[in-house]
Amino acid sequence: MANKHILSLDIPDTLNTKIMRIVDTSVYSEELNTACGRLQILVPGYTEAVTLELTPGYDLIVSACMLGIQSSNCNTAQVDLPDGMYTIRYSVAPNDKVFVEYNYLRVAKAMTTYYQLLCNVDLSGCEPLAPQKEKLNKLRLLRTMLDGAKAKIEYCHNTDQGMAIYNYVVTQFDKLACKYCN
DSSP states (O other): OOSSOBOOEEOOOOSOTTEEEEEEOOBOOTTSOOOSOEEEEEOTTOSSOEEEEOOTTOEEEEETTTTTSOOSOTTTOOOOOOOEEEEEEEEESSTTTEEEEEEEEEOHHHHHHHHHHHHTSOOOSSOOOHHHHHHHHHHHHHHHHHHHHHHHHHTSOOHHHHHHHHHHHHHHHHHHHHHHHO
């Protein structure tokens, strides 16, 4: 094996608004130390990251309580994690030199809204009528834009543009929810 670690995380998208999953998919050198595994998560709207000490190879389910968003009733009721851009940094000793950092756009609430909007489009087993087709086209465009926001943030590293697209899509979903669902 090479004489260096290849740090990597997998952060799968989920529609569960209460949790986020982070999996260590790193390849560790047997010749190097893996001590002091540290995961830092900066939640959207917060200025300080939460730091978790972890053993390499973790498969972590993150909740609002774990991130300090919720401080009571953690065993009985979980609050939603916010959508938005999370900055997630994983490191091992020496932590200032051996790390990987990701910008992750969480869209669980936005996707839940998208699916609720689809549920409210009056469809049957044939070609939709013009009003339904218009709604579907608008939803399809917004879904593609949401994918574009994730791409801008996670792959292109253009966080400002990605967040502008994300905020536009969420605003449009909210408008559609008021227009189509009431």
